[in-house]
Amino acid sequence: MADDPEDLPHFNLFSEEFSRCPQAVYREMRAACPVTRAAITESLVLSRYEDVAWALRHPEIFSSAMDLQVALGTERPMIPQQIDPPAQTRYRKLLDPHFSRRKMEALIPSIRANANALIDTFIDAGECEFDEAFAIPLPCTAFLDLLGLPQEDLALFLELKDGIIRPQKAQPDLDFEGAQRVRVESGRRIYRYFERIIEERLREKTPREDLLSSILSAEIDGEKLISTEILDICFLLLLAGLDTVTATLGCNIAYLAANPDQRRRILEHPELLPGAVEELMRWETPVTAVPRLVKREVEVGGTVIAEGELVTLLIGAANTDESHFPEADRVDFERERNIHMAFGAGPHRCLGSHLARMELCAAMEEWHRRIPEYHIKSGETPRYSPGIREVLYLPLVWER
Amino acid sequence: MIALARVRVDAEKCVGHGRCYVLAPEVFEEDERGHCIVIEEDVSEALADEARKGERNCPEGAIRLER
Ligand code: HEM
Numbered sequence: 001m002a003d004d005p006e007d008l009p010h011f012n013l014f015s016e017e018f019s020r021c022p023q024a025v026y027r028e029m030r031a032a033c034p035v036t037r038a039a040i041t042e043s044l045v046l047s048r049y050e051d052v053a054w055a056l057r058h059p060e061i062f063s064s065a066m067d068l069q070v071a072l073g074t075e076r077p078m079i080p081q082q083i084d085p086p087a088q089t090r091y092r093k094l095l096d097p098h099f100s101r102r103k104m105e106a107l108i109p110s111i112r113a114n115a116n117a118l119i120d121t122f123i124d125a126g127e128c129e130f131d132e133a134f135a136i137p138l139p140c141t142a143f144l145d146l147l148g149l150p151q152e153d154l155a156l157f158l159e160l161k162d163g164i165i166r167p168q169k170a171q172p173d174l175d176f177e178g179a180q181r182v183r184v185e186s187g188r189r190i191y192r193y194f195e196r197i198i199e200e201r202l203r204e205k206t207p208r209e210d211l212l213s214s215i216l217s218a219e220i221d222g223e224k225l226i227s228t229e230i231l232d233i234c235f236l237l238l239l240a241g242l243d244t245v246t247a248t249l250g251c252n253i254a255y256l257a258a259n260p261d262q263r264r265r266i267l268e269h270p271e272l273l274p275g276a277v278e279e280l281m282r283w284e285t286p287v288t289a290v291p292r293l294v295k296r297e298v299e300v301g302g303t304v305i306a307e308g309e310l311v312t313l314l315i316g317a318a319n320t321d322e323s324h325f326p327e328a329d330r331v332d333f334e335r336e337r338n339i340h341m342a343f344g345a346g347p348h349r350c351l352g353s354h355l356a357r358m359e360l361c362a363a364m365e366e367w368h369r370r371i372p373e374y375h376i377k378s379g380e381t382p383r384y385s386p387g388i389r390e391v392l393y394l395p396l397v398w399e400r
Numbered sequence: 401m402i403a404l405a406r407v408r409v410d411a412e413k414c415v416g417h418g419r420c421y422v423l424a425p426e427v428f429e430e431d432e433r434g435h436c437i438v439i440e441e442d443v444s445e446a447l448a449d450e451a452r453k454g455e456r457n458c459p460e461g462a463i464r465l466e467r
Pocket residue numbers: 064079080081082088092236237240241242244245248286287290291341342343344345347348349350351352353355356357
């Protein structure tokens with residue numbers, strides 16, 4: 001790593017306090033210096049809207065090809081997240097049509113049905129732990145439907161995904177090496193699972209209508225994808241498509257439980273819901289940051305960043321930057337201009353953003369229809385995970 | 401009808417956030433990839449307000465309204 005020209009201030013982005021209430025820290029970071037350092041990882045951090053947006057749109061400098069730096073149990077880069085344009089663009093051309101708003105609409109009825117089936121299981125109890133009871137299982141059905149996988153595989157799926165993202169969940173006292181071992185092993189099992197599914201599909205005579213079958217037969221520039229490419233896409237979808245929605249649902253409902261006036265506004269004016277989802281995405285930014293690897297020396301706000309530095313693009317801080325969001329600390333469901341980057345920006349814009357937005361609206365609509373009045377159980381405090389801000393513990397109560 | 405503004409989308413900048421065609425479906429629509437297509441290039445007063453919503457909410461700054 002190159003010498004730091006200045007003694008940059010350090011901020012801890014991995015504490016639970018930060019995850020619970022990051023907005024105050026964001027403000028300090030933006031004010032301190034355009035470039036800061038993250039404690040623990042020592043990566044550089046960009047936190048102003050202008051800088052984060054610019055970096056996201058310049059993949060030739062801020063590269064995503066960092067599968068070796070971010071060890072997540074993968075054997076090859078995940079497609080398309082860990083590769084740069086122009087190769088990345090080829091994959092997006094193939095994948096985008098399968099994730100368009102129009103296509104995703106077909107999944108909404110089953111999301112609503114699933115939301116109601118889940119609510120049925122706990123509504124009479126007058127309380128639930130929201131993460132376990134609703135936020136975790138809700139996105140899974142749609143996800144399995146989308147790929148065309150059997151619903152019976154749900155439990156296996158959740159176990160494998162947690163093995164990569166949160167190895168400590170099943171075994172709380174794992175040390176770093178232990179966690180890494182669980183990641184690698186879970187990674188192997190994920191590859192094997194999808195290898196088996198792909199082989200089965202290739203043997204079938206009549207192709208199915210789902211995403212997996214479509215990508216098996218799709219061609220880019222006259223060439224079909226090879227099976228490792230398909231595996232590397234599936235691996236990413238599993239990591240990117242479930243926890244993110246879970247975390248966002250948790251952050252949104254935790255906010256509304258703690259802010260009854262805002263919740264009542266949605267109840268009285270249901271047409272505000274899509275705007276509320278956008279504004280909560282901005283304010284909460286559950287995926288707080290994305291990593292990049294600097295390919296050539298670049299100056300950001302007067303600080304020279306050397307080739308080879310790891311940089312954290314702090315989307316959450318960008319999304320609360322006064323220079324782009326007047327009264328940035330006010331949560332305003334009718335914000336006239338909301339150009340948040342909670343789904344990223346530039347070429348890697350979240351492939352699942354249309355699905356995620358529709359899922360969030362449908363789930364929140366059904367929830368509020370069935371359980372309009374709820375609050376956090378008295379004496380309890382929600383617990384947020386570091387990294388992606390999943391609300392791991394969100395005890396809610398309501399009148400039966 | 402008198403055209404009030406001309407709506408332009410820079411296809412190089414558009415990455416398919418879809419804010420424009422959700423907020424102003426009478427002016428914008430999605431192509432196969434979910435990128436933006438302008439339905440009405442020349443917009444009158446009522447649609448110009450719609451178009452402006454799309455322009456103001458595009459995170460990529462891909463939409464321009466020319467007078
Ligand atoms: C509210 C939920 C979600 C949030 C907040 C979110 C956030 C993000 C962000 C910030 C990125 C950019 C990563 C980068 O630039 O390095 C991204 C990329 C991605 N997301 Fe999502 N995501 C969500 C839901 C989903 C869903 C439901 C899926 C799939 C079913 C998905 C699939 C992907 C994929 C494949 C990429 C990589 C795109 C590329 O690199 O070209 N996401 N997401």
